[in-house]
Amino acid sequence: MPFHLGIDSGGTSTRAMLVNEAGQVLFTGQAGSANFTTSPPRLVRQNLQKATSGCPEPDTVCLCGAGILTKANFLQAGDLLAELFPKARHRVTPDYYAAYASFDPPVCVCVISGTGSVVCSSGEHGFAKSGGGGFAIGDDGSAFRFGRAALRHFLDDPDECSCRVLQAIEKRFGTTEPAEVIAKVYGGRTVASQVAKFARPLAKDAADGLPYATEALRSEFQALATVVASHVHRFLPPRTPLSVGLSGGLWEISLLFQRSFEKELGEVLPQRELHVRRPSKPPVYGAAKLAMNLL
Numbered sequence: 001m002p003f004h005l006g007i008d009s010g011g012t013s014t015r016a017m018l019v020n021e022a023g024q025v026l027f028t029g030q031a032g033s034a035n036f037t038t039s040p041p042r043l044v045r046q047n048l049q050k051a052t053s054g055c056p057e058p059d060t061v062c063l064c065g066a067g068i069l070t071k072a073n074f075l076q077a078g079d080l081l082a083e084l085f086p087k088a089r090h091r092v093t094p095d096y097y098a099a100y101a102s103f104d105p106p107v108c109v110c111v112i113s114g115t116g117s118v119v120c121s122s123g124e125h126g127f128a129k130s131g132g133g134g135f136a137i138g139d140d141g142s143a144f145r146f147g148r149a150a151l152r153h154f155l156d157d158p159d160e161c162s163c164r165v166l167q168a169i170e171k172r173f174g175t176t177e178p179a180e181v182i183a184k185v186y187g188g189r190t191v192a193s194q195v196a197k198f199a200r201p202l203a204k205d206a207a208d209g210l211p212y213a214t215e216a217l218r219s220e221f222q223a224l225a226t227v228v229a230s231h232v233h234r235f236l237p238p239r240t241p242l243s244v245g246l247s248g249g250l251w252e253i254s255l256l257f258q259r260s261f262e263k264e265l266g267e268v269l270p271q272r273e274l275h276v277r278r279p280s281k282p283p284v285y286g287a288a289k290l291a292m293n294l295l
Contacts, residue, residue: 001021003018003020003026003057003058004020004021004061005060006018006061006284007061007063008064008282008283008286008287009044009048009066010066010095011038011066011114011115011190011193014033014034014047014048015030016030016051017029017287019285019288019292023289027054027056028284029050029051029053030051031046033193034048035065036065036073037134038067039067039190048084052084057088058085058291059088060291060294061090062090062091062093062098062290062294064097064283064286064290065094066115090294091294095283096120097290098287099283099286100120100122100247101283101286101287101289102285102286102289104279104280106122108121108232108236108244109228109232109242110245111245111246111247112247114143115142116134116139117141117142117224117248123236128234128235130231130234130235140224140227141221141224143196143249143250146203146250147199148198149202150165150198150202150205150216151185153165153212153213154166154178155181162201162205162208162210164204165198167201169198199253200254203253203256217260225268225269228265228269229269232269232272242269244277245277247283
């Protein structure tokens with residue numbers, strides 16, 4: 001019976017899953033971040049190798065990777081798979097393919113929000129993507145953007161910061177001196193994933209009604225909902241209902257994030273009957289499903 005390996009590499013972690021033809025999970029592995037645009041090639045290779053260490057020999061492999069944007073990224077990923085799994089047939093896709101494929105039954109549109117964010121769908125004209133752009137020029141409604149809001153609030157006035165934000169900063173950087181915090185943020189190896197960690201204390205501040213946090217939820221999710229609405233109008237037929245899948249680590253932090261996003265989504269798509277749901281399987285399972293298709 002053939003074995004199929006799915007790899008989901010992201011800005012925070014890399015996960016691997018081996019399944020057989022029946023979809024039974026035979027192996028799982030995990031390692032650190034492997035973003036093909038922002039992570040050093042050595043780190044990408046190291047974490048792919050660590051996540052798949054001990055995995056039985058697969059017949060097919062599908063790598064769905066963060067930062068796979070250019071032809072060079074695809075070639076780099078393909079070369080790594082050929083090196084690590086020389087006997088397997090392989091495929092390389094951007095990471096959001098895995099998230100979309102993890103929904104069963106399928107959704108009309110998938111909204112992925114983790115360290116970054118992206119909106120995608122698959123239809124008669126193929127796979128379509130909106131948003132993204134990375135933390136410097138995009139990623140509305142992502143954990144990075146919420147973490148940035150918490151850090152900016154801290155830098156504006158540390159004395160007005162909640163204890164939970166101050167404790168999170170102290171734990172991560174070993175200091176609450178603003179200049180030292182800034183230096184450690186920019187001196188880190190993975191800026192986006194470091195900043196994204198502060199989305200969790202922001203969610204708790206929002207639950208307590210702190211104005212900076214509730215405003216961050218409103219503005220970020222309004223922007224993300226606008227991206228979704230534009231995507232729906234461009235790529236999906238004007239039918240109702242519209243099933244929307246939410247994937248990514250942000251939605252796991254707090255139900256408040258999902259409820260706030262649903263509210264903003266209803267505002268920008270008032271004529272559509274919306275059904276929002278989470279996947280029953282992780283994105284890495286979607287990568288394994290895509291690996292199955294190679295046979």
